[in-house]
Amino acid sequence: MSDLKALIEAVIKGDINSATAETQKALDSSNNAQDILDKGLIAAMDEVGVKFSKGLLFVPQMLRSARTMQECMKVLEPFFQEGDVTSKGKVIIGTVKGDLHDIGKNLVAMMMEGAGFSMFDLGVDVSPELFVQKVQEIEPDIVAMSALLSTTMPSMRSTIETLKQAGIRGKVKVMIGGAPVTDKYAREIEADCYAPDAGSAVTKAKEILGIS
Amino acid sequence: MQPEEIPTLQPQLRVLNREQVLAIHTAALEILDKVGFKMEHAGAFEMLTDVGCKISEGDRLKLPQHLVEAALDSAPKQIVLYDQRGNEAMSLVDGNYFYGTGSDATFTLDLETGQRRRVVLQDVANFGRLVDGLENIAFAMSMGNPENVPVGEIYIHVFAEMVKNTNKPIVFIADSGQDIAKIYQIACQVVGGEEELRKKPFVLNYSEAISPLRFPENVMEKLIFCARKGIPICLPSGSNAGGGAPVTVAGALALGIAENMVGLVVHQLAGRGSPFLFGPNVSTLDMKSTVVSYGCPEWSLTQAALADMRDEIYELPIWAYAGASDAKVVDAQAGAEAMFSIISSMLSRCNVIHDVGFLEYGNTSSLEMVVMANELIAMSRFFTRGIQVNQETLALEAIERVAAGGAGSIFLMDDHTFEHFMRAQFLPVLLDRNRYDSWKEAGAVDMYQRCNLEAKRILAEHQVEPKMNEILKAINRILQGG
Numbered sequence: 001m002s003d004l005k006a007l008i009e010a011v012i013k014g015d016i017n018s019a020t021a022e023t024q025k026a027l028d029s030s031n032n033a034q035d036i037l038d039k040g041l042i043a044a045m046d047e048v049g050v051k052f053s054k055g056l057l058f059v060p061q062m063l064r065s066a067r068t069m070q071e072c073m074k075v076l077e078p079f080f081q082e083g084d085v086t087s088k089g090k091v092i093i094g095t096v097k098g099d100l101h102d103i104g105k106n107l108v109a110m111m112m113e114g115a116g117f118s119m120f121d122l123g124v125d126v127s128p129e130l131f132v133q134k135v136q137e138i139e140p141d142i143v144a145m146s147a148l149l150s151t152t153m154p155s156m157r158s159t160i161e162t163l164k165q166a167g168i169r170g171k172v173k174v175m176i177g178g179a180p181v182t183d184k185y186a187r188e189i190e191a192d193c194y195a196p197d198a199g200s201a202v203t204k205a206k207e208i209l210g211i212s
Numbered sequence: 213m214q215p216e217e218i219p220t221l222q223p224q225l226r227v228l229n230r231e232q233v234l235a236i237h238t239a240a241l242e243i244l245d246k247v248g249f250k251m252e253h254a255g256a257f258e259m260l261t262d263v264g265c266k267i268s269e270g271d272r273l274k275l276p277q278h279l280v281e282a283a284l285d286s287a288p289k290q291i292v293l294y295d296q297r298g299n300e301a302m303s304l305v306d307g308n309y310f311y312g313t314g315s316d317a318t319f320t321l322d323l324e325t326g327q328r329r330r331v332v333l334q335d336v337a338n339f340g341r342l343v344d345g346l347e348n349i350a351f352a353m354s355m356g357n358p359e360n361v362p363v364g365e366i367y368i369h370v371f372a373e374m375v376k377n378t379n380k381p382i383v384f385i386a387d388s389g390q391d392i393a394k395i396y397q398i399a400c401q402v403v404g405g406e407e408e409l410r411k412k413p414f415v416l417n418y419s420e421a422i423s424p425l426r427f428p429e430n431v432m433e434k435l436i437f438c439a440r441k442g443i444p445i446c447l448p449s450g451s452n453a454g455g456g457a458p459v460t461v462a463g464a465l466a467l468g469i470a471e472n473m474v475g476l477v478v479h480q481l482a483g484r485g486s487p488f489l490f491g492p493n494v495s496t497l498d499m500k501s502t503v504v505s506y507g508c509p510e511w512s513l514t515q516a517a518l519a520d521m522r523d524e525i526y527e528l529p530i531w532a533y534a535g536a537s538d539a540k541v542v543d544a545q546a547g548a549e550a551m552f553s554i555i556s557s558m559l560s561r562c563n564v565i566h567d568v569g570f571l572e573y574g575n576t577s578s579l580e581m582v583v584m585a586n587e588l589i590a591m592s593r594f595f596t597r598g599i600q601v602n603q604e605t606l607a608l609e610a611i612e613r614v615a616a617g618g619a620g621s622i623f624l625m626d627d628h629t630f631e632h633f634m635r636a637q638f639l640p641v642l643l644d645r646n647r648y649d650s651w652k653e654a655g656a657v658d659m660y661q662r663c664n665l666e667a668k669r670i671l672a673e674h675q676v677e678p679k680m681n682e683i684l685k686a687i688n689r690i691l692q693g694g
Contacts, residue, residue, distance in 0.1 A: 058499040060459075100428050103455050107502060150316065150357040151366060151387050179575065180318045180357070182330075198502060 004031075004040040007072075011044035012051075014064030016071050023072040033079035041069045045114050053199060059107070066114030088116040089141035089209050092134050094126035096155035101148035104178060107198040108144065115202045117142075128155070128162035135168055141209055144201070145191075147178040156181075157189040173208045177201060222598045224307070225559035227513060228520040236517075237525055239466035240473065241277050248272040249425035249474055253432030259481045280473045283480040289527045291444050291487040293351070294412040296379040296402050297677075301414075302350055304489070304529035307561035311535060311554070311589050312351035313339055314567035315385045315418065317577040320356055321542070323667060328540070328576055331356025335577070336370045338671055339569075340377030342579055345674030348589040351381040353418075353566060355577035364391075365691075371395045372687050375402055379677055383416045383566060389433030392417070394690055396441060401686040402679070410442040416489070416564070418531075421449040421471050423456025427478075435475060439483030446489035446531040446564070447475035452504050453514075455497035461514055468492025468514075469521070476528075489564060491518055491531035498538075503573040506536040507549030516560035523561070532557050535568030535585035542580045542660040546571060550585055555592040580663035583670070587642045594638040604632070642666060 007026060010019035026036045048065045051057045091112055095105045102124045113119045120138055122130060131143060143163070147153045156176050163169040173192040176185075186194035192208050195201035228236075251257045251273050265273045290305040302310045319328045320335045339355040354370035361369040367386045374382050375398060386392035399415050400406055409415075419434045421427050431447075438445040451457035451468035458464055472492050479488050494514035495504050505511065515532045522530050534553035539545035550568075557565050567574065568589075569582035599605075610628035614621050623629050642662050644651060651657075657665075 055500060059502055060454075060499060100422055100426065103497075104502070150318065151363055154363050182318070 007040045008044040011065055011068050014068050016068045019068045019072050020075050023075045033076045041072055087118040090118045091142040092120045092140045093144040094122035095124040095146045097127045098155055099147050099152035100124045105146040108201045111198045111202050128159040131159050132162050132166045142173045145176045150180045153180050160189050218601045220598045220600050225516055227516045233521050233524045236466050240469040243470040244275040248274040251427045253429045256432045256478045279477050283477045286480050286484050287488050291529050293381040294414050296414050298412050301381050304563040309558050310350035311565045311568050313353045313355050314570050315353040317356045319576040321578040323579055330359045332360045333358040336373040337377045340374045344378035344676045345670040346586045348586045352378045353383045367391050368394045381414045383418055386434055388430035389437055392434050392437050397690050398687050401683050417445040419447050423449045423451040435479055436482040439479045439486045442486050444487040448493040451492050451494055453496040464494045468494045489531040490526050490528035505538055506573045507538040512553045512556040515562055519560045519562055529563045532562035532565045533567040534565045536570035538573045540572050551588050554588050558592045558596050579667040583663040583666045
């Protein structure tokens with residue numbers, strides 16, 4: 001088994017060409033795909049997360065690292081049986097009904113994907129009914145909702161109500177975020193957590209699922 | 213010999229040359245012609261296809277250059293806003309500048325505790341009264357979305373609250389074609405009818421499209437409503453560098469201008485000759501926190517660029533921002549960032565300059581910040597008036613008197629000083645120039661505390677000329693859905 005140091009470094013740098021080449025090299029020198037994922041790609045992304053939270057990296061650099069990881073995953077994919085890859089959890093994400101803003105939501109989705117979650121992005125203007133339907137279909141661990149406007153924030157409450165009425169509120173954790181959203185509001189509408197920004201969305205998601 | 217009058221140079225800031233202006237303008241037109249945009253309002257979509265916009269990829273529209281030119285031709289080059297008593301208040305033309313507050317903050321700094329807390333309706337009233345009592349703040353915005361009114365009617369309630377607490381012009385927000393109609397009813401009550409409001413508008417609507425190149429139905433409803441009623445409107449799109457737009461400000465400007473031109477074209481088709489303010493808000497997305505910065509140099513630079521482009525091409529009054537900060541409290545950062553945008557917006561000939569008094573990238577409003585900005589605007593105005601040069605100000609006679617006057621002769625004693633000092637100097641009210649000992653004796657009060665006390669004083673003492681009872685009753689009926 002060869003050293004994954006060069007791979008880790010390439011992912012941190014966001015150097016897609018070197019990283020995919022290193023992934024192939026690691027496979028060629030008979031590393032196990034799961035090991036390359038865990039000890040290479042995810043280890044690299046963990047370090048990226050730490051560097052970002054210390055203010056040593058900027059968002060575009062972090063996103064490039066996440067994309068680099070995705071490209072490496074494509075190289076690894078043929079070596080996994082279906083269902084083999086252990087995800088940190090399944091997450092449905094969307095901007096709530098009435099709201100068409102998606103920069104923040106897209107950023108959260110990208111960061112969570114980079115951290116190892118399987119993301120299902122429902123887009124913008126997502127009705128409570130669509131959230132419910134997708135929860136039934138996909139059976140996610142987390143439903144993540146975003147709103148930019150004070151006037152659309154109440155859709156978060158109605159989505160939670162609709163999940164309750166459908167009898168599936170207990171099956172998922174709900175996390176919310178967006179400019180007008182506060183921790184207090186999250187408690188009021190009985191969401192499981194509030195994340196003030198994309199970086200902490202990852203940390204909070206891990207917390208509510210009890211994983212590290 | 214009669215001395216010739218020497219013209220006074222008024223310092224101005226230019227940040228683009230003609231080649232840069234044309235290149236950005238051409239890029240904006242190319243975006244509209246080649247990339248196209250998403251128009252989600254069926255009526256506006258039809259208006260645009262009727263005049264020659266082409267449909268591509270299902271629902272994207274492409275807009276030819278001649279439509280932009282026609283819209284620029286028909287939009288008025290000067291817009292006049294009146295106060296609520298019908299007096300001319302803001303003549304938006306050339307380099308005339310007017311500063312005012314902002315809207316939609318979630319939080320405010322409590323005047324008593326200094327704590328950040330959710331906005332309530334009383335805060336909107338307080339900001340209205342403060343604006344009414346401050347000389348250099350020309351118009352009011354709500355400064356918050358109160359948590360104690362029904363969410364669906366937030367903008368109607370804050371508008372009514374502003375009307376009750378100031379007589380200055382109001383820049384208002386609405387959610388869609390529904391609440392804007394009610395706000396319009398209230399505005400008509402204030403001035404006595406639709407015709408009066410059209411002739412002497414005291415309101416200006418602020419609406420936002422969504423970058424990149426997306427025009428939602430509810431936003432277009434408001435745009436068309438204003439065009440038909442002759443209510444001035446601005447329609448920035450949030451083409452923030454690195455967020456809704458490319459990270460390089462040239463591209464962000466081109467995109468924002470393209471989006472602004474779509475708004476203008478629809479607006480002029482819906483109400484030819486109706487007043488429209490030019491100006492996308494082009495700030496920058498912070499690359500660590502991903503907030504849209506309210507204290508960055510980029511926003512000041514882009515609006516200076518837009519003013520240059522207005523002078524060279526568009527000729528429309530321009531929408532801008534200043535006097536805000538990313539700081540969480542009224543500290544040195546808040547003062548530095550507020551001053552940077554206040555002086556640069558004035559030097560670059562922006563017209564309607566909003567967001568004065570914001571902290572925390574527009575998420576928190578502060579009465580103290582508004583009070584501080586009021587003084588910073590006065591300081592900037594003094595600077596931008598330049599130096600008047602004539603016999604009186606050259607003061608050769610005074611120099612001669614004092615120089616030849618023998619022992620004890622000082623300028624402070626001279627009549628020239630007595631006659632001129634009030635106008636010759638900037639006389640600060642809140643900025644402290646006391647000697648150290650007297651400052652300490654008076655309690656060693658810092659700028660934040662002085663602004664806090666001044667805000668409290670104005671709220672306690674300033675009398676807003678009240679509206680007539682019938683008007684207030686009519687407003688309450690509208691609020692109650694009558």
